[in-house]
Every structure is written in structure tokens, then in C-alpha cells.
Amino acid sequence: MADIAEGLLFKDPEEEGIPVACPYCGGRVKYAGLGEYECEKCGRISYDNYGKVRNFLENHPGATINQVMAGTGVSKASIKQLIADDRIQRRPYVKGTDDDDII
Numbered sequence: 263m264a265d266i267a268e269g270l271l272f273k274d275p276e277e278e279g280i281p282v283a284c285p286y287c288g289g290r291v292k293y294a295g296l297g298e299y300e301c302e303k304c305g306r307i308s309y310d311n312y313g314k315v316r317n318f319l320e321n322h323p324g325a326t327i328n329q330v331m332a333g334t335g336v337s338k339a340s341i342k343q344l345i346a347d348d349r350i351q352r353r354p355y356v357k358g359t360d361d362d363d364i365i
């Protein structure tokens with residue numbers, strides 16, 4: 263397992279919401295795959311934007327962009343970027359206004 267997230271090498275860590283330290287204890291975190299980062303000190307998991315959105319959608323399938331924003335704190339621009347990058351799959355049909363689209 264690489265320390266640095268594959269595919270994220272050329273992205274801005276701040277823009278990606280990548281945790282620089284454990285939010286619980288301040289320890290160093292290492293990439294654990296699928297947007298998850300494990301603390302080397304306390305072992306707790308923190309998430310980047312992808313991990314947060316992915317996690318939320320696992321528990322809330324069919325959520326809208328607005329619901330994902332409210333549930334994760336990830337910005338609309340970041341969510342749309344994840345969709346544009348095909349990291350988050352959007353359902354084939356579109357309903358309502360843009361922000362009410364189901365992911």
C-alpha cells in the first residue's frame with residue numbers, strides 16, 4: 263500500500279479535502295484506500311472529500327447533490343468535480359433542478 267493516494271499525486275490536497283493529520287489526536291495519517299486515511303497513532307479513520315461522499319452515498323443511495331452537501335460538508339464544486347472525474351457515479355436519469363439531481 264502506497265503512502266500517497268494513487269491518482270491524487272497531481273491534485274491539490276486542500277481541494278481534495280485530504281486530512282493532513284488525524285482530526286481526533288493529531289497523529290500522522292496514512293492512506294488506506296477509497297478515500298480513507300488511518301491514523302498511525304490512534305487507528306481511527308478520517309476521510310477526504312471522495313471518502314466522505316462515497317461513504318454518505320453508501321448509506322443514502324439516491325441522495326441529491328444538496329443532500330450530499332448537507333450530509334458531508336463537502337462543497338458543491340467538489341462534488342461536481344468528483345462526478346466529472348467519474349469517481350462518483352451519477353444515475354442516468356435527471357430530475358428537478360440541477361442541485362436536486364440524484365447522484
Ligand SMILES: [Zn+2]
Binds near residue numbers: 287302303304
Ligand atoms: Zn489519531
